[in-house]
Every structure is written in C-alpha cells, then in structure tokens.
Amino acid sequence: MDSILKEADNKKYNNWGERGPLVCSDQSKIFESQKYTSRQDLSLSEKSILYFYKLTDVKGFEFVAHSNAHFSLPILLPNNVLLYPCFCTSLEGTNPNEPKAQATLKMENSGTYIYDGWLPIENLSEESIRDNLQQLNESMSVFSIVSGSRIEWEPKYPAGNIIDSIHYLTPNHLSTIAEISDLAVKMKKEDRKSIFRSISWLDQS
Known part of the structure; x- marks a missing residue:
C-alpha cells in the first residue's frame, strides 16, 4: 500500500489528508477553467474535474468522502479509487489541542468520518470523466454491500466554489x-x- 500511496502522491495536487489553497497565476489557465463553471450540461463533479485540471494539469479527481464506516488504514477500492483516513488512529497520547486530534474527536462524536479520496483519470474528455465518476460510484457501493455503511463524496475543489441551487x-x-x-x-x-x-x-x- 505504501508504494501505491507514494505513486498517487506524485500525481496529486495535495499531500494526503490536506487541502491547500487552489493557486494559479496563469491567466490563460484561469480563463480556460472558467469556461466550465456555467456549463449546464455538466454535473458539478464533471465541472469540478475539468476546472481543477485546467488550473493544475493534474490528471485525476481529488474528493472528500464522509462515512459512518470507520477504518484507520488507507484502502484501495475497485477502479483504482483510494481512500485515506483524515483522523488519528487513536487519541491516546495525542495532544488534545492539536487540530487533527480535535477533528478526530468531533468525528467520533458525530459518527461521521472524513476520508481523502483520489481517482486517477488519464483521459480528461467529458465522456471519459462521466465514465470515471460512474466507476467511482460503483467503487463506493462496496461499503453498502459489505457492511450497510453509508458513504457520500464531494469534490475537494468545487468548480468556482459553486453552491447547490435551491430546488x-x-x-x-x-x-x-x-x-x-x-x-x-x-x-x-x-x-x-x-x-x-x-x-x-x-x-x-
């Protein structure tokens, strides 16, 4: 697993368990990325992948997963989906004032744990992105099948910080x-x- 994580780490924008600011000084890249924010024929996740790629050249989807399933080690799911726990394995011996320890305690109290997710996508065509997102859903379904656990995910960097519209x-x-x-x-x-x-x-x- 260490080699798999390291290989993915070389392709990702962030280190595992982190979400840094999305910074780009190239105006042409910014202009290209903005084209996707108003596309009505794309889902938010599809927009976000294209938006993120145009800004960073990263071929993949960084996402955040929320689940009542608790596992303390990174896991590789079908379709090369990786999930990395964003909490302390144990609070014993940790400094309670550390942000990660506080976040872990909050997750334990709420019963919802946060995972850093990664899905490599070599072909960034719109059709390929749709296929990969479908594969991501299929990969996540194993939690429901195996343990009845719920799991939800969202883009780590939503396109243009778009919020859901009111229905x-x-x-x-x-x-x-x-x-x-x-x-x-x-x-x-x-x-x-x-x-x-x-x-x-x-x-x-």
Whole structure:
C-alpha cells in the first residue's frame, strides 16, 4: 500500500489528508477553467474535474468522502479509487489541542468520518470523466454491500466554489413524494432497500 500511496502522491495536487489553497497565476489557465463553471450540461463533479485540471494539469479527481464506516488504514477500492483516513488512529497520547486530534474527536462524536479520496483519470474528455465518476460510484457501493455503511463524496475543489441551487418543490413534487412513500411501504423490505440504495448511488453521479 505504501508504494501505491507514494505513486498517487506524485500525481496529486495535495499531500494526503490536506487541502491547500487552489493557486494559479496563469491567466490563460484561469480563463480556460472558467469556461466550465456555467456549463449546464455538466454535473458539478464533471465541472469540478475539468476546472481543477485546467488550473493544475493534474490528471485525476481529488474528493472528500464522509462515512459512518470507520477504518484507520488507507484502502484501495475497485477502479483504482483510494481512500485515506483524515483522523488519528487513536487519541491516546495525542495532544488534545492539536487540530487533527480535535477533528478526530468531533468525528467520533458525530459518527461521521472524513476520508481523502483520489481517482486517477488519464483521459480528461467529458465522456471519459462521466465514465470515471460512474466507476467511482460503483467503487463506493462496496461499503453498502459489505457492511450497510453509508458513504457520500464531494469534490475537494468545487468548480468556482459553486453552491447547490435551491430546488423549490411544488405541490406536484410533494404529491409524487407521497406516492413513492406509499409504494415503498407496500414493498418487501429487501426490494425497498435495493431500490433506495440504487437511487442513492444515482444521486451521487
């Protein structure tokens, strides 16, 4: 695993477990990166990968994962996805005033742990990026399959720091939600879990 981490470290923008400022003084790169921030045909993750690549020339996706699954060693998932724990293995003997120790305690209290994620992407075409993001979702699904754990991820550097738009739900939306809820109640437990698990994976894409 050490050699895998070192190889990835040579390709990443940040060291493992870090998120430094995204700095670029090349105006042509900045101009090119800004082209993607307003693209309506791209998801936020797709925009973010292209935005990040144009600024840094890094061929890959740095992301942050949040999960109730706790593991203290880095792991390699299918499709070459790497996850690196961003917390202390043990708080015993650590200085409670250190930021990492404080962050670890906060994670333990909330039951949600943070991981630094990396997905190498050699081909930065839009189609290839979509395929890689789908593979990322597939890789993350192993947690739900193996332990029923939830895991969510987000770009470490969202394109242009874009925030999610507000979705105002209409009465029709609320009616549809009610219908789905009624149907779910009538389903077998196993079928219901499978359907909502699939929806959650799609929601991450």
